[in-house]
Amino acid sequence: MTGFNTNIYRFLIISSFITFIIVVLFGISQTLTYLNTDADRSSMLHLALNKEKLYVPKVTWKDTMNPGRSIEKQVMIDIEEDYLNAWYVSNIAYQDNKLEGVDNYYTTSALQNIHTIIQDNSSRDISIHSTTINHNLTLDFYSADGQLAIITDSDVKEYQYVYQEDNLLFEIEEKSDYQALMLLEDGYWRIRHLIKKENNRQDIHKKSNGYTKVIRYRIYVDNKEYQIKGINYYPQKTPWDMFGNDYDINLIKEDFDMIKAAGLNTIRIFVPYHAFGKEQVAIEQLKKLRQVLDEAKAHNLMAIVTLFDFYGDYSVLNWTLTHRHAEQIVSSLKDHKGILAWDIKNEPNLDFDSRGKENVVGWLKEMILQIKQYDPNHLITIGWSDVESSAILKEEVDIVSFHYYQDIDDFDDDFLELDIKIDKPLILQEFGLSSNWSFWNVFGATEKNQAEYHQQFQKKISEKKIHYLSWTLYDFKNVPSSVVGKLPWRKHKQKHFGFIDKHGKKKKSFKHISN
Amino acid sequence: MNRNRKHIVLVGFVLLFGIGIGIGSTFIIKVPEFSKATLKTTQKVFEAGDRIVLDFNLKNGVEALLFLKSSFGSTVISSTEGKFIIPNHFCKRRGVLSYILRQNSKILYKGSVIINAKSNSEIALQTYIGPPSIVAGGKDYTMHIVVPTDVYDNPLPDSTTVTFRHQFLDIEKEKDMYTKNLIAWKNIFSYNSSGKLQLSSEVSNTNSKESSVQIFPALPQDFQIFSSQEHKYADGNQIIEFTTEILKDEFDNLISDGTLVTFIIKNSKGILLQSRGTVVNGQATANMLHPDYKDSWEVKAFIHGVSESNTLHLSFKEVLKDFDVDISSDGRKIEVGPLLSYMKQLIPDGAVVKLEIYKQDRLIDTKVKTSLNGKVKFDLIEGFYSAGNYEFRVIALGVQKVLKNIIVQ
Known part of the structure; x- marks a missing residue:
């Protein structure tokens, strides 16, 4: 009987020792893993960002002829992506009245404009849910060093739902033109200037074949x-x-x-x-x-x-x-x-x-x-x-x-x-x-x-x-x-x-x- | 006449009928309630920073809401008298400010005003210049872009005059350009000499800071190379130095420091040797150790993909004709030397001596040693080399001696 008990104690001591060692080793390895994961070199260039698409209005490039420099296909894709992201993050910002993420797509001076509007809106509990349906881009200018681009975005159809304290005040559908000056900073095309322009063009409806x-x-x-x-x-x-x-x-x-x-x-x-x-x-x-x-x-x-x-x-x-x-x-x-x-x-x-x-x-x-x-x-x-x-x-x-x-x-x-x-x-x-x-x-x-x-x-x-x-x-x-x-x-x-x-x-x- | 009268009667009836329907339908159509507002403010165009008040004729006492949308965002303001004071930050932003008026859940008015950049204000010049370095020769250029803005950071309207200036050596130039699509810009082409290009711009008496662009020399021309050495002996010890002439581009500019020059050496066996040097003050140098046997070299230098040099022919004389080899009586200790150089001096330490050991015409081992005080000693240890008849070949500084029928005990 004593021998049986001793065996139990022996087993318990050994197994708890092994468990303890496993836990310690796991802890050390987790710490090391954590210390090694940060500052991945590719993250500096944000090449490996999660690219799941969340905002996909219809985008068409009408024209890229410009007096500065002919644009490369890849740069067009980059500009388009970052320009849409700028719209997306500002839409979120106006919805939640928070500035998170906006600074990636607007330069510091441009950000100031959004910041003041959000401050004002949030002080009066106004929240604006909005989206753009389509963008028709024209490249007005692309600089020789590839760091500055000016685009005109015409016939942008926007929907805006304006809420104050959860009451719907306005439901607005509007068509506008925009001109944006964008700068390539830290690998992001950021909006430096954005100007809303007048738009009086009529919608064109497609014709049915009558089937x-x-x-x-x-x-x-x-x-x-x-x-x-x-x-x-x-x-x-x-x-x-x-x-x-x-x-x-x-x-x-x-x-x-x-x-x-x-x-x-x-x-x-x-x-x-x-x-x-x-x-x-x-x-x-x-x-x-x-x-x-x-x-x-x-x-x-x-x-x-x-x-x-x-x-x-x-x-x-x-x-x-x-x-x-x-x-x-x-x-x-x-x-x-x-x-x-x-x-x-x-x-x-x-x-x-x-x-x-x-x-x-x-x-x-x-x-x-x-x-x-x-x-x-x-x-x-x-x-x-x-x-x-x-x-x-x-x-x-x-x-x-x-x-x-x-x-x-x-x-x-x-x-x-x-x-x-x-x-x-x-x-x-x-x-x-x-x-x-x-x-x-x-x-x-x-x-x-x-x-x-x-x-x-x-x-x-x-x-x-x-x-x-x-x-x-x-x-x-x-x-x-x-x-x-x-x-x-x-x-x-x-x-x-x-x-x-x-x-x-x-x-x-x-x-x-x-x- | 009769027919005419009939016509008149008919037309009369039709008219009466028409009026009847008209009156009938006006009774049916309800007169709409006061559902339209009118705008009292007549000004449609403002300057950034102006106080904008939109004044509507409205049913008083009931709160009305005005939705505002400008370049960067939207908001809603309210008023009970119909007088809407546009918030300051909306007044400061250039672009179309559109608005929609709503009262009692009805949209009463839609409109927009235009806000232009503030004229007669302090002007700021945002300058973008790139690329920051260009190549001499007038083909390459840098682009100078200026975005003139008003005090509220609004780009000035199209056709604003921007004066572009630049200075290079003793050249100073100036040209007026007009803004379009928010910017004015000018390409500045490089000159034939290298150096620093200074740029600035001006918009109605506001001047920018000075910016500079480096003009680097153009591509180097083909060039000459030279060699210098202490003596022409193949002692495997001295160093030969290769130098280029002063490298220049077609406009006589010194080539940039750091340009890599590769010297390729082909020896008499066709083996290629390589040495590299970078340009400092227009010249590149590279070194190479002398061969340790009689040889002749062809040397040529390249700046890869750009230019090349002439070919140098060099020959190296042998340092010795013969040397002594002593073999001990048991044939297991082989002493080579003294190895004497061209002036009968002991060859500097480190000369390579090779011993090839043959048994029954078969190479069984090669031993390589370097000289110390002009001598090299080889030991054939018993356990490795059994007793018998051997042939030794000793090779040093390009000279080979064959020793046959050596009995090793």
Whole structure:
């Protein structure tokens, strides 16, 4: 027994000694590592700065001819980058009323100007959230020693949201010209002088090729009137993740065959913002989207493509990231014959409370202009989640979309009211009933109820000749938490909206998928 | 006539109908409430530092807000009487100051004023000159840029006259230029001689400080080289010195100190030797040790990629014809020397002597030693060199002696 105890003590002493040594060695090595990490030679030239792009307004160089010296491509890139950074850091400075980082991109004397304004603003609790949408640069002068450059930046579109004590005072969209004198100091191109100039030029709008158009209440595709009979589509196995790893064009083809055979002519699909690569759209994803659209076209189906799915940050400073996202997708598909409309965002009115209505609406408004600029050929709509919201931005969109999950008996009145208010084509973009009746959910609708619901709705639709897209083709086995949250009863409901059940069998409602 | 009358009646009806609709529609259109403000201030153009007050006709007593945006940033000010005093720091900044008036959450007025740089104020001259050094000859130039600013650091308007001056040796020049795109600038080309160029500028009686730009000599011309040595013997001990002539560019300027000159030496075996020197006061020198055997050299100097020299031919005489080699009776101790130089003096310490050991016509070892007091001793230790018949070759200062059939015990 004593021997056993001695062994325990021996073991404890030895192991605690070893642990102690390990801790000491680790401490010494950490200290040495820390002492060795600083003052990396490359940091003097700030060559290895983290270059993740945070501010990407559209920049075009109009002209670099100047009397001083011809400019090198690399210097142009440097000037452009630092000039944009100057805008970015000053935007942040005016938003937070803090000067951090600003001194990298403004010389000491120029910084003084920003400093006084910020002092004044912060003393009165004014905060300005702003962004620039585009910059058109002309090089006026570049010095022989490559240390001084003067650029003119014309037609700069700026958005500014002015808050005082969190109350929105102004929401301003302005176009100006600027001239900047920049100096190369410590490897940064810094603004030395900045002068705002007058700008009275008109916006130039791109002309549509007329492939899709709206004349009063009617939609025309290729000069023929088009009545939307459609469905919101996700493949059964990959709901809310259509273009992910399990993407399978063959399954999608089969689904399109079925949709066409059911007498429908339109699908609505969703492009997730993050999964598509945010401001740097992944080429493979874009290829998949094009493949789906090609396939839809081959099946004589038109697509309403909903962008910015799962996007939720409408803050002014980050708008430009979404603009680049839209630019890459939309401009590469601007001549696609399978697209009927770009739906900018699904149910953005649900974000009003959390993100501020003015931010969301401002973002949508500018996004409409952005998309029109890159693709004037397709229609634009916004997928509002209810009838009340759908009048927002009705002048800006081409067709007005709304979703209807309320009581079917109120539909006639709601629709009539909307029809009076809006003189553009109205799209019933989502409607449906979940057949989620089960032992645990006795108040849920049965498949029979669902069939009756669709039958009734189709009757109303054909009476009033409403453009419609129902929700949705399939029942789903899994619904991601990001869609309706984690609550199981919500998820459960979302799984049973389909016309086809999870075993691939057509439900009773399938008979009423179209009229 | 009848037809005319019909026309008149018709036109009358149409007119009546039109007026009827007009009146009808005016009843329908609501007269808008007082939703527009008017600006009482008529001045649109100001000078930096002026007091700017924007006075609007407004419903009194209700707070109105004015958003201001200038070159560097924006702000909001408020007033209840419609009289807005623009903050000082906005008044001082050149550029367009745009503003938007809002009252009761309605935008009532949008406009802008122009603020120019302050005239008749103290002027500051920001000067940028570069590159700071240029090459003589009139092809290279430096750029002199001046940004004249007012007392509030606003660049003066276009077409401000800037006088550029520069002085070089006994040349003094002056030229007026006009600002455009915020700056006035002038290129100053180098002169034929090297030296210091002084620059200055002036805007309406305000003078800048003096700045200077160095004019460096242009590229050196081809040149001559010389050698000097104590004697012509290949003793492996003396040093030969190579010098260039005074290096000059095409305009007779001394070449800059520090220019690297490389001397390349090719010996009779075709081996290349190299020595370098930098230019000091126009001349570069480089040294090289004498060979330790009879040899002839070709020497040529280069400034890489720029210019080259003539070729020097040098020959070195052998210092000795023969030397003694003593071998001990057991054949294991070999003493070379005394090695005598050209005046029969002992050769300076450090001359290389090589012993090649052959056994049955096969080289089995080479020993190299340097001389001490004119002598070199080799020991063949028993354990390494077994007894037998050997052949020794001794090589010193280019002379080789062959000793055959040496019996080592």
